Every structure is written in structure tokens, then in C-alpha cells.
Amino acid sequence: MTSPAVTRSRQATGPSISDVARLAGVSAQTVSRVSTGTGPVRHETKERVLAAMAALGYSPNTAARALKYGSYRTFGIVAHQLARTGESRTIEAVVEAARGAGYTVTLVDVESPSSSGVNEAMVRLTQQAIDGLIIIRAETVTPTALTLPPNLPVVVSDSRLASHHPAVGTDQVTGTRQAVEHLLALGHRTVHHLAGPDSSDPARIRAATWRATLLAAGREVPALLTGDWTSEAGYRVGQELAVATTSGPTEARPTAVFTSNDEMAFGLIRALHEHGLRVPQDISVAGFDDIPLAAYLWPPLTTVHQDFPAIGSALVELLLRQLNQREVLTDTRVVVPTRLVVRESTAPPQV
Amino acid sequence: MTSPAVTRSRQATGPSISDVARLAGVSAQTVSRVSTGTGPVRHETKERVLAAMAALGYSPNTAARALKYGSYRTFGIVAHQLARTGESRTIEAVVEAARGAGYTVTLVDVESPSSSGVNEAMVRLTQQAIDGLIIIRAETVTPTALTLPPNLPVVVSDSRLASHHPAVGTDQVTGTRQAVEHLLALGHRTVHHLAGPDSSDPARIRAATWRATLLAAGREVPALLTGDWTSEAGYRVGQELAVATTSGPTEARPTAVFTSNDEMAFGLIRALHEHGLRVPQDISVAGFDDIPLAAYLWPPLTTVHQDFPAIGSALVELLLRQLNQREVLTDTRVVVPTRLVVRESTAPPQV
DNA sequence: CCGTTGAATGTTTACGTAAACATTGCTGTG
DNA sequence: CACAGCAATGTTTACGTAAACATTCAACGG
Numbered sequence: 122m123t124s125p126a127v128t129r130s131r132q133a134t135g136p137s138i139s140d141v142a143r144l145a146g147v148s149a150q151t152v153s154r155v156s157t158g159t160g161p162v163r164h165e166t167k168e169r170v171l172a173a174m175a176a177l178g179y180s181p182n183t184a185a186r187a188l189k190y191g192s193y194r195t196f197g198i199v200a201h202q203l204a205r206t207g208e209s210r211t212i213e214a215v216v217e218a219a220r221g222a223g224y225t226v227t228l229v230d231v232e233s234p235s236s237s238g239v240n241e242a243m244v245r246l247t248q249q250a251i252d253g254l255i256i257i258r259a260e261t262v263t264p265t266a267l268t269l270p271p272n273l274p275v276v277v278s279d280s281r282l283a284s285h286h287p288a289v290g291t292d293q294v295t296g297t298r299q300a301v302e303h304l305l306a307l308g309h310r311t312v313h314h315l316a317g318p319d320s321s322d323p324a325r326i327r328a329a330t331w332r333a334t335l336l337a338a339g340r341e342v343p344a345l346l347t348g349d350w351t352s353e354a355g356y357r358v359g360q361e362l363a364v365a366t367t368s369g370p371t372e373a374r375p376t377a378v379f380t381s382n383d384e385m386a387f388g389l390i391r392a393l394h395e396h397g398l399r400v401p402q403d404i405s406v407a408g409f410d411d412i413p414l415a416a417y418l419w420p421p422l423t424t425v426h427q428d429f430p431a432i433g434s435a436l437v438e439l440l441l442r443q444l445n446q447r448e449v450l451t452d453t454r455v456v457v458p459t460r461l462v463v464r465e466s467t468a469p470p471q472v
Numbered sequence: 473m474t475s476p477a478v479t480r481s482r483q484a485t486g487p488s489i490s491d492v493a494r495l496a497g498v499s500a501q502t503v504s505r506v507s508t509g510t511g512p513v514r515h516e517t518k519e520r521v522l523a524a525m526a527a528l529g530y531s532p533n534t535a536a537r538a539l540k541y542g543s544y545r546t547f548g549i550v551a552h553q554l555a556r557t558g559e560s561r562t563i564e565a566v567v568e569a570a571r572g573a574g575y576t577v578t579l580v581d582v583e584s585p586s587s588s589g590v591n592e593a594m595v596r597l598t599q600q601a602i603d604g605l606i607i608i609r610a611e612t613v614t615p616t617a618l619t620l621p622p623n624l625p626v627v628v629s630d631s632r633l634a635s636h637h638p639a640v641g642t643d644q645v646t647g648t649r650q651a652v653e654h655l656l657a658l659g660h661r662t663v664h665h666l667a668g669p670d671s672s673d674p675a676r677i678r679a680a681t682w683r684a685t686l687l688a689a690g691r692e693v694p695a696l697l698t699g700d701w702t703s704e705a706g707y708r709v710g711q712e713l714a715v716a717t718t719s720g721p722t723e724a725r726p727t728a729v730f731t732s733n734d735e736m737a738f739g740l741i742r743a744l745h746e747h748g749l750r751v752p753q754d755i756s757v758a759g760f761d762d763i764p765l766a767a768y769l770w771p772p773l774t775t776v777h778q779d780f781p782a783i784g785s786a787l788v789e790l791l792l793r794q795l796n797q798r799e800v801l802t803d804t805r806v807v808v809p810t811r812l813v814v815r816e817s818t819a820p821p822q823v
Numbered sequence: 824c825c826g827t828t829g830a831a832t833g834t835t836t837a838c839g840t841a842a843a844c845a846t847t848g849c850t851g852t853g
Numbered sequence: 854c855a856c857a858g859c860a861a862t863g864t865t866t867a868c869g870t871a872a873a874c875a876t877t878c879a880a881c882g883g
Contacts, residue, residue, distance in 0.1 A: 131842085132542040132603075135623065137869055148833050153871050161830055183601040184544065185869035187535035188838050191483040193601070195578065203567070209560035216554070216581045227546065227578045230567045250534040250544070250601060252483075272486060352768040387768040394770045417703040417738040419745045419770050482872085488839055499863050504841050512860055536839035539868050 136177040145173035156181055187250060196440060197227050197251035199242050201258055205350070206384070206412045207429065211257055211278065214433020222441055227251060253440040256282060258321075274443035276436050279323050287443070287450040289435040289457065293323050296425040296459030297330035300379050300407045303423070303461055305338055308469045309377040309405065315346040315358050315389060317381040327381050327409065343375070348385045355385030359392025366398060376404055376470040383408040383415045383424055390418065390466070401468035411462055421464035431457045487528040496524035507532055538601060547791060548578050548602035550593050552609055556701070557735070557763045558780065562608055562629065565784020573792055578602060604791040607633060609672075625794035627787050630674050638794070638801040640786040640808065644674050647776040647810030648681035651730050651758045654774070654812055656689055659820045660728040660756065666697040666709050666740060668732040678732050678760065694726070699736045706736030710743025717749060727755060727821040734759040734766050734775055741769065741817070752819035762813055772815035782808045 138156070142149040147166060154160040155170040162170070173179075187193045196219055200208050216226045227250075231238045253274040277286045304312045314331040317324030328345060335342045346362075348354030366374050380386040386408035390400050400406055400420055408415060411426035435455045443450055489507070493500040498517060505511040506521040513521070524530075538544045547570055551559050567577045578601075582589045604625040628637045655663045665682040668675030679696060686693050697713075699705030717725050731737040737759035741751050751757055751771055759766060762777035786806045794801055 131540070131868080133623070134542045134868085138871090139869080149869090150834080150871075151832060153869095154832090157871075159871085161832090163831060166831080182539070182869050184535050184538035185838090186871085187601070188533070188539050188840090188868090189482070189870050189872085191485045191535075191838075193535065195601075202564075204557075204560045204564040206555075209555045212579070213553075213555040213581065216579050220581065225578050225580060227576050228563070228567050229576060230564065230571065250538070250546075272484070352765060356768060384765065384768075387765055391768045391770050391772065414703060414735065414738055414765055417707060417735075417742045419742050421742065482838080485838085489841090490839080500839090501841075501864080502862060504839095505862090508841075510841085512862090514861060517861080533839050536868090537841085539838090539870090540840050540842080542868075 134182065136179045137182065138179075140177055141170065141173045141179050144177060145170045193250040193252050194224050195227055195251050196224050196253045196255060196437070197229060198255040198257065199229050199231060201231050203228065203230060206410060207279075207382075207427070208258060210429035211433050211436075214430040215255060215436055216433075217430075218434035218437035222437060224252070224437075253444060255436050255440065256280060256286075257436075274440050276439045276443075278432060278436055279321075281322050283322065283454070285451070287439045287453040289432050289439065289455040291323070291427050291432065292456050292459050293326040294330045296409065296427075296461070297327045297379075298334050299459065299461040300409070300423075300425050301331055301334040302338075303463065304377040304379065304405060304407060304467060305334075305340065307377075307405065307467060310470075311335060311340045311343055311377070313343045313346060313362070313375045313378045315348050315355060315378060315380040315385055317347075317385075318349050319347065321350075324381050331379060348381070350382055350384060352384045352388035352391075355380060355388025355390075356392045357388070358385075359389035360396070362389070362404075363393055363396035363398055366404065367396065377407075377467070378404060379407045379409075381409055383410045383412045383422060386415075386422055386424070386466075387418060390422075401466050402471055405467040405470070407467055415462075416464065418466070420466045423464045423467040424462055426460045426462050428457050428459070485533065487530045488533065489530075491528055492521065492524045492530050495528065496521045543603050544601040545575050546578055546602050547575055547604045547606060547788070548580060549606040549608065550580050550582060552582050554579065554581060557761060558630075558733075558778070559609060561780035562784050562787075565781040566606060566787055567784075568781075569785035569788035573788060575603070575788075604795060606787050606791065607631060607637075608787075625791050627790045627794075629783060629787055630672075632673050634673065634805070636802070638790045638804040640783050640790065640806040642674070642778050642783065643807050643810050644677040645681045647760065647778075647812070648678045648730075649685050650810070650812040651760065651774075651776050652682055652685040653689075654814065655728040655730065655756055655758060655818060656685075656691065658728075658756065658818060661821075662686060662691045662694055662728075664694045664697060664713070664726045664729045666699050666706065666729060666731040666736050668698075668736075669700050670698065672701075675732050682730060699732070701733055701735060703735045703739035703742075706731060706739025706741075707743045708739070709736075710740035711747070713740070713755075714744055714747035714749055717755065718747065728758075728818070729755060730758045730760075732760055734761045734763045734773060737766075737773055737775070737817075738769060741773075752817050753822055756818040756821070758818055766813075767815065769817070771817045774815045774818040775813055777811045777813045779808050779810070 138152045139149045142152045147170060151162060152170050154162050155167050198212060198215060200212060203209055203212060219226050229242045231242045255276055257278040258280055275286045277283055278289045283290060301312050314328060316328040319325060332342050346358050348358055362375055380389060386406050390406055393400055393404055398404055408422050408424035411424045415422040415424050439450060489503045490500045493503045498521060502513060503521050505513050506518050549563060549566060551563060554560055554563060570577050580593045582593045606627055608629045609631055626637045628634055629640045634641060652663050665679060667679040670676060683693055697709050699709055713726055729740060731740055737757050741757055744751055744755055749755055759773050759775035762775045766773040766775050790801060790804065
């Protein structure tokens with residue numbers, strides 16, 4: 122566990138507790154007492170110390186405190202593409218929840234989503250100052266390939282690691298079933314599915330649930346379409362679908378598509394528009410995530426709402442429980458409910 | 473500068489350098505030499521130390537190192553709504569650039585965007601361990617109301633603080649002019665503008681440039697429309713605009729709108745669609761930001777592309793320059809160029 | 824009026840690390 | 854062959870903080 126040769130000379134730091142003590146004419150310990158609010162200090166003395174602090178612009182040295190306490194009041198969070206809707210919203214929620222508990226959040230991004238990439242991030246993180254670790258959407262990481270620092274509380278969200286660590290996840294199954302059943306209830310013979318990449322756990326669960334729901338309803342299961350979460354991929358698949366819709370035999374024409382996220386639905390719908398197909402009159406489309414822009418797409422997108430704030434705060438709560446009660450939570454799984462938001466991109470099929 | 477009464481007992485920490493030393497049968501200093509790669513160590517000794525490290529699962533204590541070096545290899549970043557496109561993409565770029573320089577990034581969000589909110593965040597941050605501070609989109613903060621820790625390098629982006637700190641910003645003026653001139657060149661008599669909130673510097677600059685560009689071209693300047701960056705606001709304004717377009721005198725009918733960001737364009741276009749107006753045939757719309765989904769809106773959105781990665785790396789670079797060369801950069805301003813991306817939401821007016 | 828109590832403050836020590844300085848012993852040179 | 858020079862390692866010290874322990878002194882009860 123050798124770290125890179127870091128030859129750093131000491132940098133200038135601000136005034137220390139003893140500078141304040143000297144100026145106030147008290148001992149360092151008394152300054153510490155004022156600073157932490159522990160122990161008895163005469164009012165007059167306290168005022169003098171506070172004045173000295175203000176005069177010197179003193180603020181306590183975090184590193185020294187952390188060294189003393191063995192805690193940093195900081196969580197690490199490993200993300201892959203943090204500008205992507207799901208991740209940035211989860212992170213935002215985590216930051217907020219952590220703040221409430223007096224913690225801040227250190228971000229580490231992963232260059233490649235492979236195990237080695239996450240491991241490399243992990244090494245950097247251990248060299249950082251964190252009390253707990255949050256891993257979100259580590260899609261391609263296999264549990265065994267991940268070497269985590271011992272004794273570091275970990276929680277994961279939406280990843281393959283969920284079976285090895287306490288986890289928080291959206292209720293993929295219910296959400297997917299709601300969407301598919303909604304489309305069937307509108308009268309569609311069957312529902313096509315544009316899935317996320319196979320490396321993603323949520324993508325696979327959604328695809329499996331889509332299939333199971335169709336089978337349970339006694340419907341034909343069309344060939345699975347696969348994308349990579351991007352609008353670009355949705356666009357490409359949309360073009361193929363449009364061709365199939367306008368040229369194939371009437372029987373095989375898709376009339377409803379459920380996409381595994383909203384971004385792909387955006388691309389898909391654009392492709393359909395370009396081919397002169399109307400949504401929802403010619404094809405119904407439903408997504409997953411309910412990103413803020415989903416309501417302002419044309420037509421407004423029917424989609425499965427994910428409660429990202431709930432995910433974020435659940436992640437933080439699981440970490441705190443491990444930290445405070447030293448609980449072992451390996452098997453804990455928090456499931457965050459979903460809700461189908463019906464807008465205007467889905468309608469009964471035109472006969 | 474009293475911190476809240478933090479009565480924390482010491483938490484268990486991992487094995488220390490002396491545990492490793494004992495196991496390897498060497499002095500602590502030798503372990504340190506192996507760990508940092510400094511100083512000469514016999515090959516055999518080094519192997520023994522590495523083996524001991526591995527056996528104990530040792531990793532160096534960050535707090536102790538930070539205390540020794542007076543540096544944390546960490547930047548703080550203050551954001552307001554980090555799930556918003558511009559912010560999350562800037563943050564992503566900052567994290568990446570910081571990683572390249574061997575730094576990690578600690579996120580602090582601001583409850584309210586007011587000065588007191590940012591100040592409160594500041595207090596929390598000083599109690600964190602950071603070597604430099606990045607403030608993005610602190611729209612409503614006035615420079616004088618902000619009390620920053622002394623000697624802390626700071627850079628800002630897109631905020632009112634730009635005049636008081638080294639700053640990085642998009643070339644608002646050129647970007648806006650490109651968009652407005654593009655619409656005029658298509659043959660539109662004039663261009664309406666849906667601005668961001670007046671509290672935002674970029675919003676005001678874009679609005680002023682829109683006005684100046686119209687005046688320079690000798691065109692009439694329509695009444696300014698104001699939103700708050702959200703699609704919701706764009707939708708509301710779009711409804712009013714749609715009414716004006718379908719009912720007002722032909723002379724006064726808007727034929728082109730430039731919105732100060734893409735989200736508002738989304739909302740605006742949805743409202744126009746709902747009123748049966750076609751984009752771009754009846755009204756052209758251009759946005760600002762070039763969010764990833766802009767290309768997949770229907771119609772694909774003409775918009776001003778912002779180079780967020782460039783902003784992020786410029787922010788980090790300015791911080792590093794202050795840290796390394798102890799430069800005083802107060803007046804430094806990095807301007808990141810923009811580029812108009814013409815898609816299909818703009819076209820010549822139909823006569 | 825003496826001893827006890829406890830508020831107010833000071834002193835010592837330890838957290839884990841790594842520079843600075845000290846020591847050992849071997850190699851090669853005049 | 855004595856000793857300079859240097860590789861390899863050990864010892865001391867300091868980074869800033871705050872618990873743990875020690876001291877002082879005034880107030881109060883018996």
C-alpha cells in the first residue's frame with residue numbers, strides 16, 4: 122500500500138490555539154475549552170479568548186481535530202458519471218442529508234466503470250479523509266474484485282454490490298410492473314422494451330420484470346431492444362422501430378414502448394417524430410426516472426417516478442447507523458417506492 | 473469562532489505506522505520511508521515492511537499527514553443546486569481536473585442562495601479540511617457580505633463575486649450575440665427574450681447583450697420576459713406568448729424567442745405546442761447551455777453551447793496557481809468561448 | 824475555624840506522521 | 854590502511870488539538 126512519492130514541504134497554516142492563548146494570556150487548554158464549549162470558563166476569560174480568536178482570525182485546525190478524534194465528519198461518494206440525472210440528484214440528496222447530520226461529502230469520480238477503475242478510486246479515497254463510503258451505480262463492478270479498506274462502513278445504491286453491502290435501491294419491480302401494466306390496460310396488445318446496458322443491475326431487473334409482467338398477462342414478448350442509457354441510443358433504436366412500424370406487417374407493429382430511462386425515451390421519441398409517427402397516437406412511450414424535463418418534453422412523458430431524495434437520505438442513514446451503533450448491516454436493504462406518473466405520451470392504440 | 477459543542481469520543485482507527493514497524497522489526501521511520509517512497513531502504517527491508525503493511529491492512533492516516541503537511545489535497549466547492557445541469561457538469565469537470573492534480577473535492581451545498589446561506593456554508597467549510605475554495609453560481613451573494621477565511625485561495629464562476637476574486641466565466645456576450653444575430657439573419661423582424669432571474673449575473677449580461685444586439689441592428693426591442701431558469705417558468709411564459717401570437721395584431725406577433733437557458737426553452741416549446749403553434753414554422757426558439765437533451769427535444773434545439781469541462785479545469789487551474797506560486801490573481805478573469813449550435817428549432821419566419 | 828467541595832485554570836500526554844538530525848557500518852581512495 | 858563518503862537505519866521532535874490529570878482558591882457546612 123505504497124502511496125506515490127509525495128514530497129511536500131509544509132505549507133503555511135493559520136494561527137494556532139497557542140497563538141490565541143498567548144494573546145489572551147491564558148493556557149492553550151482554556152482556549153480549547155472555549156473553542157469546543159466543554160468545561161467551565163469564567164465569563165470574562167471567555168470574552169478575552171473570543172476577542173483574541175477574532176483578532177487573529179483563528180479557526181481550529183481540522184486535521185489536528187480529526188487526528189485527535191479519529192473521525193473526519195466526512196463521507197466519500199464514488200460516482201461514475203455524476204452529471205447524469207440519477208447520479209447528480211442522488212448526490213444532491215446525499216449532500217443535504219449528510220449536512221443535516223453534520224457531515225460533508227467528498228466526491229470521487231471513477232475514470233472507467235470497471236473494477237480496476239473503482240479500485241483505483243478506492244485507493245485515492247483511503248488516502249482521503251472519510252468515515253464512510255457511498256457507492257452509487259457501480260454497474261460493472263463485481264463484488265469480489267473490489268478491495269475495500271477494512272472497517273470502513275459502506276453503503277451502495279443500484280449496483281451489483283448490493284448483495285455484499287447494505288444497500289438502498291428503488292423498487293424496480295413495482296415501478297416496471299406499473300408502467301407495463303398501464304400500457305396493457307390502455308389496450309395495447311403487447312409492450313416493447315428498450316433496456317439499459319446488461320452490465321447494469323437495475324437495467325436487468327427492469328427487463329426481467331417487463332418480461333415477467335407480459336408473460337403473466339399472457340402476452341407475446343417482443344425481442345428485447347438494448348441501449349446504453351443515452352438519448353443517442355434511444356434515437357438509434359427509435360429509427361429502427363419507426364421503420365418496423367411503417368413497413369412491417371400490421372400484426373407485428375409496435376404500438377407501445379417502455380424505455381428503461383427517460384433520456385432514451387427522449388431520443389426514441391425524436392426518432393419517431395422524424396419518421397412522421399405521432400406519440401401517443403401511433404406509438405405510446407413510457408420512461409423511467411421522471412427527470413425534471415420529462416414533464417416538458419412534447420408530448421409530456423409518462424414515466425416511473427424515482428424518489429432520489431429518499432434514496433440519498435436512506436444512504437446517509439444507513440451509514441450513520443453503522444457508525445454510531447457499530448451495527449453490522451450486511452443484509453439490510455432499503456427499498457424506496459416508485460410511482461407511475463401518467464402524462465400524455467401514452468394513450469390507447471389507434472385501431 | 474466557536475464551533476458547536478462536539479463531544480466526540482475517539483473512534484477506533486486502523487493500524488498505525490508503529491504497528492507495522494513492530495511487526496516488520498524496524499523503526500517507524502523506516503516504515504514511513506517505504507510509505508512515502510522517500511529515503512533509501514534496502515530491498516529486503518522494504519519487502520518486509522510491505523508484507524507487514526499488507527498483513528495488517530495498513531493505510532496511512534490522512535489526518536496525521538495533513539497535520540504534518542499543512543495541506544489536505546482537497547478543494548471545497550460551494551454549489552447551490554447541484555442537480556441543475558450547469559452546476560453538475562461544472563462540478564463533474566472540476567472533480568476530474570482536481571483528480572488530475574492529485575486533489576479531491578468536497579461538496580458543500582447552500583441551503584438558501586443568500587449571503588447568509590453562503591456564509592453559513594463557509595463556516596462549515598472552514599471546519600472542513602480544504603486548501604482552496606470554488607464558488608459557483610452564487611447568484612444572490614454580494615461580495616461585501618461574504619466573510620471568507622483569510623489566506624484561503626478562492627475562485628468563482630458565474631457570480632457577482634467575479635469582481636472580487638479570480639474568476640472563470642463563459643463568454644456570455646459573444647454567445648448571446650451569436651444567438652440573436654442568427655435569428656435576425658434568418659429574417660426575423662426582432663427577437664423576444666426570456667431572461668433568467670435578475671439576481672443572476674449571467675442572466676443580466678445575456679439580457680443586456682440581447683438588447684444591445686437588437687439596438688445595434690436597428691430593431692425594435694420587445695418587452696423583456698423574465699423567468700427563473702426552470703422549465704415551469706418557460707411553460708408559463710410560453711402560454712402568454714402563445715396567446716399574444718394567436719390573438720394580437722400581426723405586427724406585434726413574436727416570431728422568434730431567445731431563452732436564457734435550455735430548460736426554459738423546453739417549457740416554452742411545450743406551451744407553444746399545446747397552443748397548436750409549430751416550432752420553428754410559427755415561432756423560432758433558441759436556448760443557452762446546450763444540455764445533452766437539447767439535441768433530442770422535438771424539434772432539436774438551436775442553442776449556445778457552453779464548454780463546462782473547460783470551465784471546470786480553468787477553475788482548478790486558477791486555484792493551483794494560487795496555491796503553488798502564491799500568486800495574487802485578484803484581477804484574473806478566464807473567459808471560456810461559446811459556440812452556437814444550430815439545430816431545427818430555428819428557421820426563417822413564415823410570411 | 825478547619826476541612827471539604829467544586830469552579831476555574833494549568834500541565835502533561837497522546838493522536839499518527841515525517842522531517843531533521845544522529846548513528847552505524849561498509850566501500851573505495853590516496 | 855586510515856578515513857572520507859555514503860547507504861541504511863534509528864532517535865528526536867513537532868505539527869495542533871483536547872482528554873486526563875493536577876493545581877489553585879474561594880465558599881460553605883459542621
